[in-house]
Amino acid sequence: MQHVIMKGILAVLLLLLAPHAGAAEPKTQSAHRSLQGMVVEKGGALAVKVPDGTTYQLNENRAHRHGHDLPKVGDEVTVIIDENNMVLEVHPPGTRGAHxxxxxxxxxxxxxxxxxxxxxxxxxxxxxxxxxxxxxxxxxxxxxxxxxxxxxxxxxxxxxx
Missing domain, CATH: 2.40.50.140 (Nucleic acid-binding proteins)
Incomplete structure (x- = not known):
């Protein structure tokens, strides 16, 4: 009986301590995603459609502030998405961001x-x-x-x- 109780206590301790095992490790990956996509028209505005079918709305003013021309429907682009699934930046083909x-x-x-x-x-x-x-x-x-x-x-x- 004591053997069963000890195994139960050990199992509970492992469950309680396991979530904290990696807590001290620093994050090494950026929360941003770089996705390839095609520019499409959606609701009268430009958006980027990525291979999984998700579309991300483009902002004309942001493109100009970044020094890029607004891409045209059919252009392939790289879109940078933040941890909130918002577009940070769109890079035209053949260019690369130097953040x-x-x-x-x-x-x-x-x-x-x-x-x-x-x-x-x-x-x-x-x-x-x-x-x-x-x-x-x-x-x-x-x-x-x-x-x-x-x-x-x-x-x-x-x-x-």
Missing amino acids: RYITGEVISIGIPEKIIKLRTSEGEQSFPLEKLEMTGSIKDGARVKAELNEAGSVIDLHPAQ
């Missing part, structure tokens, strides 16, 4: 100007924000990691680890 990452402390987030000011190892730096929504949970003084696109705009922002 860079900046880590620093938030000095301020200018809502009307859509600018974030960071204190980095290179001093104070200001960057335009693609979307204000990504700053919702970020407070002044927080340490963050910002992803910048080719044009130098912040396209993604997360607390630094």
Whole structure:
């Protein structure tokens, strides 16, 4: 009987401790996905349809801010999708994104100007924000990691680890 009880206790302990076994390991993969797709018209606007059938809406203004012309229906493109399934960027055929990452402390987030000011190892730096929504949970003084696109705009922002 004691043998059965000991096995039961051991099983419960393993179940309780197993979810924490990998908790200390840092994430090594980006939450962004790079997908190949074809530009289609959907609801009177352009979208990218990827091989699994999912379509992602394109934003004309964002393409111009990134220095790209808006692709045409039928063009094959690479679309970068964030962890919320939102389009971060679309790259025309034959081009490749050269994003860079900046880590620093938030000095301020200018809502009307859509600018974030960071204190980095290179001093104070200001960057335009693609979307204000990504700053919702970020407070002044927080340490963050910002992803910048080719044009130098912040396209993604997360607390630094």
